[in-house]
Amino acid sequence: MNARERILGRLRSAAPSAADVSIDELDRRIDAHYAGHYAMQPQSMQQRIEALQTALTAAHADVWCADIASWPAQLAARLAADGVRRLLLDTATPEGAALAAALPPDVDARTYAQPIERWKAELFDTIDAGFTVARSGIASTGTLILAPDAGTPRTVSLAPPLHVALVHAHTLHADLHAAARAERWRDGMPTNLVLVSGPSKTSDIQQTLAYGAHGPRKVWVVIVTGAADADPDADKTTNEGAAR
Known part of the structure; x- marks a missing residue:
């Protein structure tokens, strides 16, 4: 069983x-x-985008939309303006390579190329931000679904004080049920999924809300739109989760 x-x-x-x-x-x-x-x-795709942005913003994440051509330059400029000097990302992915190419000279792109035991102190003390690409998103709860792998393990979204996540608009689902159905989770769940709904926060100490105790203090989310994001269900009464 x-x-x-x-x-x-x-x-x-x-x-x-x-x-x-x-x-x-x-x-x-x-x-x-x-x-x-x-x-x-x-829910049309635009409605899902707006719902995701509203929910994430309410959870103190910084969220904006960008088209597929301009997001690398926009994000690179924001990272430099925020004082990020060392960015952890996977340059083997198309998104990671595009962002690395757009970074100014004073922002160093670092890859997760060795076991954590060999560079734990450097990772926790000198890396300013980690960049991940979400597998998909859940609009109703403002949640990003990350599928960690060797190039982008969980540490990338947990250890740096700033977590920068990119999610493609066409991967957004109305809710968790729609995500599970559309991605066919019952046919083979990944060994690990990380659900992100904003920066780390806790009220354990004197019931005072504090950010960054168990993860990043800040979360940025870039919702990428583009040619692949044409919404076939914009004029229908169901979304992809209900149609399957």
Whole structure:
């Protein structure tokens, strides 16, 4: 039994009347519920962009939109103006390479090319910002979905005081259910996903809200629009999660 089946087994034990409901039937009911929700509240891509931006801004993230041609120069200029001198990024990705090429000479692009044990002090003491490319985003909650890998491990979004994330507008989903359906998570979840909804914050000490205790103090999000972002569902009553 996998984890999902074990959890459902415990729920069935607590509610015997539902014991004869199959997993496929539960999936069907859940999908039907959300399909009705999407039909009543259609969202175009522009609406998803605006919802993501509103939610992230409310969580104290700095969010702006840029087209696919201009975002590297815009971001490079903002990084330099903010005093960033060492930026951690993966130049093996198209976005990382584009940003590295746009950086001014006084901003040093660093890659995660060695185990953390070999440069932990340098990473935590000298890296000013980390750049990641989100796998997708959840508009309703203002959440970015990151899929860490060898070139961009979790540390890139957690250790530097500034986390800069890029998300392509065409990857935005209405909610978590739509993301799971559209990306077919049930067919094979990644070993690790990081969900980011703003800078790190805590109220553990005297119930005083503080930023940066367990992660970055600041989060910037660039929502990239472009030719690939044409919205096929702009005039329909469903989004991609409901249509699947």
